[in-house]
Amino acid sequence: MKNIILRLFFFLCKFLTQIKGASIGKGCIINKLPYIRKCRGSQIILGDYVTMTSNKRHNPLLQHRVELRTLTPQAVIEMKPHSGISGVSLVCCARITIGEYTIVGPGTLIYDSEGHDYSPETGWSSRKLRTGRPITIGSKCFIGSHCIILSGVNIGDNCVIAAGTVVTQDIPAGHKAYGNPAIYEPLPKILGGVGRRKKTVPSSSTIN
Numbered sequence: 001m002k003n004i005i006l007r008l009f010f011f012l013c014k015f016l017t018q019i020k021g022a023s024i025g026k027g028c029i030i031n032k033l034p035y036i037r038k039c040r041g042s043q044i045i046l047g048d049y050v051t052m053t054s055n056k057r058h059n060p061l062l063q064h065r066v067e068l069r070t071l072t073p074q075a076v077i078e079m080k081p082h083s084g085i086s087g088v089s090l091v092c093c094a095r096i097t098i099g100e101y102t103i104v105g106p107g108t109l110i111y112d113s114e115g116h117d118y119s120p121e122t123g124w125s126s127r128k129l130r131t132g133r134p135i136t137i138g139s140k141c142f143i144g145s146h147c148i149i150l151s152g153v154n155i156g157d158n159c160v161i162a163a164g165t166v167v168t169q170d171i172p173a174g175h176k177a178y179g180n181p182a183i184y185e186p187l188p189k190i191l192g193g194v195g196r197r198k199k200t201v202p203s204s205s206t207i208n
């Protein structure tokens with residue numbers, strides 16, 4: 001009986017997510033309704049077997065539900081097959097891609113625009129909110145909780161991004177990144193990494 005109720009619940013969440021404008025592949029699990037706000041013409045694509053959790057009962061670290069927002073007609077949020085997110089915010093102006101088998105922890109914020117723009121003459125404006133640089137996260141990555149992934153960043157396959165990391169620059173495949181701004185070092189070969197130990201700190205231009 002409990003199983004049937006759970007199936008019905010997942011079915012309802014999937015149905016409502018589709019009504020909100022997302023395209024959903026087969027075998028997806030939408031655990032509690034995400035917050036979705038989709039700009040007309042934009043796309044939200046959830047591949048086969050994607051998991052999306054907004055349910056505190058299933059992830060005790062969760063602080064809010066999954067949020068999917070597209071702000072321009074050309075925006076595309078794509079979650080490739082078998083990827084999973086819980087309590088993550090994706091705010092997209094250009095393109096955000098999450099690779100196959102990649103999982104992203106709660107509280108992580110991925111946004112591909114600069115948000116607000118500042119100039120001494122005109123002050124703050126929302127102009128940059130509508131222009132984005134695509135973010136691509138490779139396959140089989142583990143993104144810990146409360147990370148921030150900034151616009152234009154590419155994260156290669158098989159990367160681990162530690163909890164609370166602010167990713168301001170590209171992370172090559174097979175690396176572990178941590179800190180603010182993120183520094184990275186190779187993961188051991190056994191974890192799919194490239195296997196040498198050498199830390200890479202961001203260039204001074206990235207720090208400023």
Ligand SMILES: CC(C)(COP(=O)(O)OP(=O)(O)OC[C@H]1O[C@@H](n2cnc3c(N)ncnc32)[C@H](O)[C@@H]1OP(=O)(O)O)[C@@H](O)C(=O)NCCC(=O)NCCS
Pocket residue numbers: 059061105106143144145146160161162163164165176178179
């Ligand atoms: C990255 C992580 C997986 C540990 O990896 P690890 O290979 O065991 O890392 P280590 O403990 O060997 O640490 C390696 C270095 O990274 C640093 N580090 C690890 N996690 C870090 C973090 N979250 N923030 C800043 N630095 C971190 C360590 O201090 C260490 O630095 P040092 O070499 O200068 O001493 C773990 O720290 C982490 O962040 N897990 C995420 C958990 C999570 O968010 N889960 C979501 C559940 S839904």
